[in-house]
Amino acid sequence: MLSLSAIEAAADRVSAVARRTPLEYSHTFSERTGAEVFLKLENMQRTGAFKIRGATNRIATLSDAERDAGVVTASAGNHAQGVALAATRAGVDSKIVMPEHAPISKVKATRWYGGEVVLDGVDYSEAQTRAHEIEHEEGRTYVHAFDDEAVMAGQGTIGLEILDQQPDVETVVVPIGGGGLIAGIATAIRCQRPDVRIIGVQAEGAASVPASLEAGEIRTRERVDTVADGIATRSVGEQTFEVIEERVDEVVTVSDEEIALAVTLLLERSKTLVEGAGAVALAAVLEARFDYADGEVIVPALCGGNIDMNVLTTVILRGMIQMGRYLKITTVLKDQPGALQGLIGIIAAHGANIYAIHHERASREIGMSDTEVEIELETHGPQHAADLLDELESAGYEVDVIK
């Protein structure tokens, strides 16, 4: 099983390429939760995620012959960029197989870091098949995204940094996809400080670990569906599962809505941009998915910041809905002059701001002399939104809230 000494041996190699990322106290999240929350800002890592650590360590352990033959991997996300940069820095040739419809921004970033991108397959699984073919055809070493001891050891250097930066830490919260990250961090921390709790977090739509732990063997999901694409994995690995069973205290889940709220709060309050997978650890703290005491020193690991701009727009909107700051309503008015004025007069007097307004006359659901109005509004919070809805209903409007 992964050892502390393997992680300590990785530390020098990793620090030659990766950044030691900050650990910052958060007034906002400490106040909200009653805990003492310190954020491990791994979203500020080179390439935007921790993957550079494991990839650097794996490539550093190649023999001369393996270095000459180069490496290959399959990834649609952060691992692609991590391997590309780690290989380039080590002077090793890399081929990265990405699904044909991988986001263009990720393809470009991977090329920018010096990886040769091969676009093949409709999804990750097909890309992986192609990567293994290249492994055998060209004699390249396959760099696994998580189920590899050198990769886990590299990710574990985050655990060494956390202990060094905050020796009073009591609980560390870590996202789980394939489990390499948590295996590394849990080993680094528990082998030195068995008193520190390690909590794993998965997205509800990609959770396999709680069922696997219960069964005592790895369970694989049929499909995954979550906004946190970095941890959208059908199962953990064999080696990572062994470490999780041994060294992780508890594994909890959070919903996509809770993830969206955490991303939005981090942006608004901490000026920090994370991707969905980077927000799950904080979401679990905010939703109190595990028990913690007042004043407990908790470190959620914010492991990546590579979020697609289109996805970010949707996530912020969902986050605003969760915060009671965005409301979409429909109601039916008489199709006559002044009818709309009456409605928006109430909204204006209440201090809600109209983002967009849309009139619909063609609907068969309404009378021919009626018009349906859909309004998107900015409200101040859940109470402000609820009061506005009450006021509209008291004034005789039948209002539907669109979720």
Ligand SMILES: Cc1ncc(COP(=O)(O)O)c(C=O)c1O
């Ligand atoms: C941002 C981010 N967080 C967490 C993870 C989970 O890491 P692991 O697959 O090692 O569990 C990933 C994996 O790609 C990731 O990209």
